[in-house]
C-alpha cells in the first residue's frame with residue numbers, strides 16, 4: 110500500500126476530473142492566456158532538432174529476414190528463441206523505425222503532415238526517443254537522440270550512460286542490457302490541440318508506440334522490459350531535458366540481461382554527469398505551458414530516492430488479489446479461412462487508423478483472438494506477472510454468436526452486462542465516443558478502463574501514468590491484431606463518466622478502441638527514407654466528415 114504523496118493523489122484526481130469530457134458544459138478551471146486551440150501560427154514542430162550535433166545514419170535495409178515468424182504467430186506469443194548475441198545496429202534500427210518511424214505523409218496545400226509506424230491521437234506525435242548504447246550494441250558507446258525525421262542518431266553524450274540510467278530506475282540489471290531506450294513526451298505538441306487533456310495523450314501514444322516496439326522485439330527474439338517508475342529528475346538530467354516541457358515517460362531495457370551474457374553491471378550516480386547545454390530548434394514561436402499539466406506531471410514524478418524505493422517495493426509485491434488476469438503468454442494462432450501471413454514489419458506498414466467502417470458481422474475469432482492477443486501480459490515493472498491493471502469493457506455490435514450488448518472481457522470469457530437491439534447498442538457506443546460514428550460502426554468497441562481508486566491507493570500518483578501506458582499498449586495491440594486479420598481499428602476519445610454509468614462500473618475509462626471492417630483499403634507505409642504519399646487523404650477525411658453529419662444527435 111502506498112504511503113507517500115497524499116497531495117500528489119489529490120492533484121492527479123483533480124487533473125483527471127478536470128480533463129474529463131462531459132456532455133454537460135463545464136467551467137474551465139484554468140485559463141491559459143493566449144491559448145487558441147490549433148493556432149496555425151503557433152504549431153509545434155513534430156520533430157526535435159539539435160542544432161549542432163552530427164548525425165549518424167541508421168541502417169535502412171530493414172526488410173524482414175527470411176524465415177521471420179508471421180505477425181499472427183508473434184501476436185499469439187509464439188516467438189523465436191531469445192537471441193543470446195548482442196544487439197546489432199540493424200535490430201536497433203528495426204525497433205526504432207517500426208515503433209516511431211515516419212512511414213507515410215499527406216500533402217495539404219503547402220503543409221506536409223507525417224504519419225508514423227504507430228498511431229497518435231490527432232497525428233500529433235508528442236514523443237521523442239533516445240537510445241543509450243554500450244559498445245556491445247555495435248555502435249560507439251553513447252547516448253543518442255533518435256532523429257526520426259532523417260532516421261539518424263545524434264550523439265548527445267559520448268559516454269555509456271546505461272549505468273546512470275540503472276541508478277535512476279533503481280534496477281542495477283539495466284546497466285548490462287545491450288541498449289536502453291528512453292521515451293520522452295513533449296506535452297505542448299498535443300496540448301496545442303487538446304489543451305490539458307493532451308497530457309493523457311502523451312501516455313496513450315507512448316503505449317501505442319510501445320505495443321509496436323514490444324511486438325518487433327518479440328518477432329526478433331529480443332527481450333524487452335518496461336520501467337514505468339524511475340527518478341524523473343535523474344533521467345531528465347541524463348538526457349539533458351528540463352522535465353517539464355519535455356519529460357521522461359518510459360524506459361525500455363532491450364537485450365538479454367547481463368548475467369546471461371556474462372557482463373557485470375553496476376549503477377553510477379547521474380550527478381557525476383555534466384549538465385548538457387545543447388542548442389535545440391524552438392518547438393513553436395510561443396510554446397504554452399498549462400499549469401494543470403505541470404502539476405500533474407510533478408505530482409506523478411518520483412524525485413526522491415525514497416519515492417523510487419517505495420515504487421520498487423510496491424512493484425515487487427504480489428497484487429494478484431486485485432489485479433485482473435491477463436490472457437495467457439501464448440495463445441492459439443488463429444486458423445480461419447484465408448489468413449494473411451505477413452511478418453511483423455509488413456503488418457506495421459499496413460496498419461493505418463481506420464476512418465470509415467462498414468456495419469458488418471465478423472466471425473467470433475475476430476473478437477476472441479484479437480482481444481486475447483491484445484490482453485497478453487505486458488512486461489512492465491508495475492504489472493504483476495500474468496496480470497493487468499485494467500478491466501476491458503466492450504460494446505458488441507456485429508460478432509457472430511454474440512448478441513449485441515455491453516460486455517466485460519475477462520481473458521477467455523465474455524460476461525454480458527446489458528443487452529439491447531443492435532441499433533440501440535451502436536447508438537449508445539457512438540454517443541459514448543463523443544458522437545463519433547466509428548464508435549458505433551465498428552463490430553465491437555473496447556473501453557480500456559481501470560479502478561483508479563485502487564491503483565492510486567496501491568502505487569500512489571505514478572500509478573495513473575502506469576495505467577494509461579498499459580491502456581495505450583492494449584490499444585496499440587488491438588490495432589495490430591485487427592490488421593493482422595485483415596480488419597481495421599482506431600483509437601477514439603470518449604465521454605468519461607457516461608461510460609462508467611453505461612457499464613455500471615467503478616472503473617474509469619482510460620482509452621477506447623473501435624475494431625471493425627474498413628470501407629477502403631489503406632495505403633501501406635514505406636521503408637525508412639521512402640514514406641508513402643497518401644494521395645487521397647483529404648477525400649477520406651471529407652467522407653469521414655460526411656459520415657459524422659449523417660449521425661443523429663442524441
Ligand SMILES: Cc1cc2nc3c(=O)[nH]c(=O)nc-3n(C[C@H](O)[C@H](O)[C@H](O)COP(=O)(O)O)c2cc1C
Pocket residue numbers: 224225227228229230231232310313314317460461462463545584599600601602603620
Ligand atoms: C490514443 C489515440 C486516440 C485517438 N482518438 C481518435 C479519435 O477520437 N477520433 C479519430 O477519428 N481518430 C482517433 N485516433 C486516430 C488518430 O487520428 C490516428 O492515429 C492519427 O491520425 C495517425 O494516423 P494513423 O494511425 O493512420 O497513422 C486516435 C489514435 C490514438 C492513438
